[in-house]
Amino acid sequence: MKTKKARLITNAVTYGVLIALFIILTVMINNKSITRTLKGQLIPICSWIVMAVSLNLVVGISGELSLGHAGFMSIGAFSGIVISGWLLNGFGMEDTTLRLLLAIIAGGLIAGIFGALIGIPVLRLRGDYLAIVTLAFGEIIKNVMNCVYTSVEGTTLHFGFLNSALPGTLLLNGPMGAVKVKAISTFTAGFILVMVTLVIVLNLVNSRSGRAIMAARDNRIAAEAMGINITKYKMMAFVTAAALAGMAGALYGLSMATLVPTKFSFNESINVLVFVVLGGIGNIPGSIVAATALTILPETLRFLQNYRMLAYAILLILVMLLSNNPMVKNLWRRLIPGRKDNGEEALKA
């Protein structure tokens, strides 16, 4: 258990570094001294950071392996696109900031509702069975989104399932996904979303509820004996993570011109899980670093051309092998005394 002071310092450093980075990057954008590839990646990086931090809430803090996190991102992305298109076409709302704000809030709300609906059955299961059911829900969401058609006519939204004959302008076109999306996401909005996520997650973790969530993770039976309502606290972590993923999805969806439902496949859920595991299970600043580094890495490896993803795979395996090697672990412990990996120890139990 970290002391209160050490925790405050870590949190302050995390916020401080992020704010400093944001200011530097904004200045660089204004100076035009930033490469175009990096500039294009800023919004996706923000959404992946939010995804990683929220998944860490489920995997690290609550101790349940979820393999379907991209499903919530998908729900958030497509609801955000529909809300934004509806506000623009139906109500003529030209103000992009307000529209983006409403779209992100709606994406978070709808994903949160689905998180609650899915959480009720999922959290009854344990271990690998829980993991496979989250995988199944992720695949179901992808498959169902492939069949949803939405159009806007005046101020009314029309929904069709497996039925593309809808009046008005199509917003979602089944397997073709969202086409001709007005990209309204900005880096500033992404940064604010990252900060909001951090405030929510760090405060939740350091609150009475957060301690209850971690107690349920460390020893379910002991926590239950102390009068902790396990289901309630596991749901709290799961729904919060789903809502945050929905918001990240809305931000991501509204930064692209087109978006297909198959984008949010099992592979994306796994990618986010890789961020969480490499950054350190239960380690929130670690998730941020890993999400940023691993989003930029495949682009920086572009000089390897066709060998790019191969190099990425080999790096991933090597990092996992080295970080779990007893000799390397001992070395770390000697270099940084007092370092504890409490999240991992807990998951092992």
Next chain:
Amino acid sequence: MVFLSNLVNGVSLGSIYAIIALGYTMVYGIAKMLNFAHGDVIMVGAYIIFCAAHYWQLPFPAALLIAMLVSTALGITIEKLAYKPLRQATSLAVLITAIGMSYLLQNTALLIWGANPKVFPDMLNIGSISLFGGQLLIKGETLITILVNIVIMVALTLFISRSRMGKAMRCVSEDKGAAELMGINVNTTISVTFAIGSALAAVAGLLLCSSYPMLQPTTGSMPGIKAFTAAVFGGIGSIPGAMLGGVLLGVIEILGKAYISTELGDAIVFAVLIIVLLVRPTGLLGKPVREKV
């Protein structure tokens, strides 16, 4: 008649899932890990058969034998290089390594064979059987797949229950430490498990690509996920469970696609899985785990 034909197709597809699911479930039972690279071993096996038959013009049994040998070697190598050093690590670390392995295999295949789908040669060319005066037409591949599945099921059950190695496997899956104390070589046992699973993967690759003759680097991933689902469906770690789960999953998928909706086939499969797990949280044939305080 249409229903019967769908049913036969479902059992055939399910047999393929079952053979793949065996690889998942045996490895899970012994090493307690989810080997996500298994689906890609199938893909590699199928490519080897394709090369042997297409480029080297080898007869079908030789091609299958080479593919089984290569897959076996691949499975053992993966286990030795990537999984064995992590035996004491957290299950999540092993899971991520397995995913890295899966990426590695897919991208290596992409570099060697390219992204364009290869048309798998029609090797099991044995015609069709027509029943009920031509009303029910069953393809040769379908029958072979079901037969192969039955043969593998019987052989594997005998191997696990009768042979010395099978006994060792059951011991290791129950308690690794105690097995080691009894003089069982745990490392060899785990390697043999990976070898059997990977050899079966090559067979599964052949059957899969004979029924769906499009071969590309991602061929293995979706059947891999479905077979993994099948293993959990039947109760992961249980060999009859993998068989039952695989066949049921295949039947549900084909019937769901035929009678409910083609687009929603996968969603129906996963929805049934969720319902089953809610009623029986450890799968159809899985043993409930008692919690000790």
